[in-house]
Amino acid sequence: MRPNRTLALIRHNTGLLLAQPGPVVARLLMPVAMIAALKPIYEAAAGPSGTIGVIAGILVLVSLLTTGIVGTNVLSERLWGTWDRLRATARPFEIMIGKTTPLLAVLVVQQVIVLAFGYVAYGVDFRSVGLLSAVVLVWSCTVLSLGFALGALVKTSGALSAVQDIGSFFLSAFGGALIPLALLPAWLHVLAPLSPAYWAVSSLRAALTGDGATTALGLSVLALCTTAAATVTYLRLR
Structure with a gap:
């Protein structure tokens, strides 16, 4: 891998991202508005822990x-x-790093904004900044690898939009990110661990409460998801 080629790709893709900032800005501001709107629902379902639940769920x-x-x-x-x-x-690997690095920065900033909003607006106590940082980084890599694999496999913008929209809401819904898992039917509790969103929510909730063992388990599963998606992308790029 040549650093000069990778850096050139990073600069190029950063320029493309900045040329159309609308989608990025929307992704940065959307979660804050959604958390404020859905917080009462989560608290009604889970009590005081609902605040942590809505932050983790909407972020995912x-x-x-x-x-x-x-x-x-x-x-x-x-x-x-x-x-x-x-x-x-x-x-x-140069293509993968060059295209994902600018978006990695976007995802990290997005999650930092959400967590900072939870701290300032709702007084959420961060028990372990280290655990939270690990979750933010690993989950960002998972999202990037899934998105890259999707873009490498589909053939049209319409197909990409359909798979992304339906897939994101589907994985979020039965993974407990969109609706608290306690409110979902019992049979969905069995299927929920099949969704990466389930492990992301679990890891975030555990990190926010300082539960290292649960966080580590979730991060391990997310790392496997990242590796699988990155392997698909690598084979498609060869």
């Missing part, structure tokens, strides 16, 4: 929607006719 839901930005960034290369040229001039 909105960050999953960011897969569409990642996928579009990848699919655009194919629609512009530059996909084969990119693959011929850069190695798979």
Whole structure:
């Protein structure tokens, strides 16, 4: 892997991201508004712990929607006719790092904004900044790998939009991010662990309460999801 080629790709993709900032700004502001609106529902369902639940759930839901930005960034290369040229001039890992690094910064900022809002507005106590930082980083990598794999596999913008929208809400819904898991039917409790959103919510809630063991379990599963999606992307880029 050559650092100069990777840095060139990072600069190029950062420019593309800044040229159309609307989707990024929406992803940064949307979770704050949703948390304020849904907090009473979560508290009615789970009591005082509902505040942590709504912060974790909405953060996961909105960050999953960011897969569409990642996928579009990848699919655009194919629609512009530059996909084969990119693959011929850069190695798979260089392409992956070059395209995801700017979006990694967006996802980290998004989650920091949400967590800071919870701290300032609702007095949420962060028991372990270290655990929270690990969850933010690993979950961001999971979202990026899923979005990249999606963009590398689909063939049209319409297909990308449909899969991203439906998939994000579906995974969030039965993973307990959109609606508290306690309010879902019992049979969904069995299926919930199949969703990466379930483990992201679990890890965030555990990190916010200082539960290291539960956080570690969730991070392990998310790391496996990230590896699987990144492998699919790597094979598609070869």
